[in-house]
């Protein structure tokens with residue numbers, strides 16, 4: 001298959017983890033005789049420094065002319081805690097989502113058996129947890145009208161949703177539930193918010209079209225607790241933009257590291273694949289950030305194009321890297337950890353020739369300290 005992939009590496013650890021995603025996709029390209037082209041574009045703080053805007057026109061153009069986007073992360077502390085900063089790197093990602101109409105963000109959570117002990121939550125609580133969050137991505141408080149008063153003493157953000165915005169992501173979540181364990185949980189704040197009441201009304205209405213799916217409703221405060229106390233209760237979670245952002249970072253704790261959580265964003269004009277984590281500025285350039293979330297996002301990209309065998313090849317290689325402790329310090333419990341690039345190399349080589357890399361596994365160069 002021919003695929004044009006736009007690579008927006010972004011800031012902080014974004015370029016390091018994205019490089020591993022590309023490396024792994026190149027291994028797939030070679031092994032399975034595909035034709036992938038990778039074109040890099042600027043976004044976030046790096047685009048702000050180079051072009052004065054966090055999403056240059058040429059980057060948007062590149063995305064519109066590509067089949068898919070592999071995204072790293074954006075955000076730079078130099079723009080943080082400065083209320084006077086007129087424009088922030090994050091706006092690049094928000095604008096990209098809006099311009100491409102990326103309305104459904106899908107964040108699966110899976111527990112890797114060998115990493116269960118890395119979670120702060122008891123094994124008996126999280127074992128076999130497997131749920132998927134459908135986060136609405138182009139509406140809600142992120143995109144409502146904002147203002148700050150002239151004297152700077154008051155500010156407002158507005159939360160809006162339309163039936164159309166709710167229905168399109170809800171249909172996707174219902175269809176996913178239908179193909180899984182047939183349970184959908186809408187997480188909202190319908191005891192307080194008008195927008196949440198609209199979400200409930202629409203989901204109740206749409207549920208009639210999916211009689212095999214059992215639907216339940218949870219207030220977000222209660223859900224934040226239940227996700228930790230009883231994560232196995234969930235199958236498909238459907239929620240709005242802000243709640244989805246917060247709950248998915250919270251849920252990542254179950255897996256042991258946010259560096260494991262991948263995502264797909266489906267839209268009107270494109271599809272984008274990205275780790276759910278941020279630019280992890282403290283680790284920038286240290287070759288220590290976990291690249292698995294990005295590598296698993298690359299697997300989601302292949303799944304999107306129905307390259308299931310190829311996606312499985314990545315997922316199997318990721319499992320092998322975990323089994324052999326070729327992992328970054330956040331998920332490594334041995335005295336020797338692997339650097340970001342080593343993880344990417346192991347996974348790529350495993351895809352190309354698993355026997356050979358496993359034969360040489362003892363010789364892989366590993367680091368000594370586990371400080372992250």
Ligand SMILES: NC(=O)c1ccc[n+]([C@@H]2O[C@H](COP(=O)([O-])OP(=O)(O)OC[C@H]3O[C@@H](n4cnc5c(N)ncnc54)[C@H](O)[C@@H]3O)[C@@H](O)[C@H]2O)c1
Pocket residue numbers: 013017072073074075076077090093257258259274275276277278279280281288289290291330
């Ligand atoms: N999609 C994105 O690009 C995105 C997402 C979240 C935050 N951000 C931005 O990133 C910057 C930093 O934000 P933050 O510190 O709140 O969130 P962050 O996700 O960058 O980091 C939070 C914590 O998660 C862990 N972590 C994150 N990525 C990891 C990885 N690859 N491997 C191992 N551990 C990892 C670290 O413990 C880190 O301290 C901010 O500018 C923020 O706006 C961007």
Ligand SMILES: CC(C)[C@H](C(=O)O)[C@@H](O)C(=O)O
Pocket residue numbers: 075090093094245276278
């Ligand atoms: C960086 C920020 C705008 C973004 C969000 O809030 O959506 C991030 O936290 C995410 O989860 O992708």
Ligand SMILES: [Mg+2]
Pocket residue numbers: 245246249276
């Ligand atoms: Mg987030």
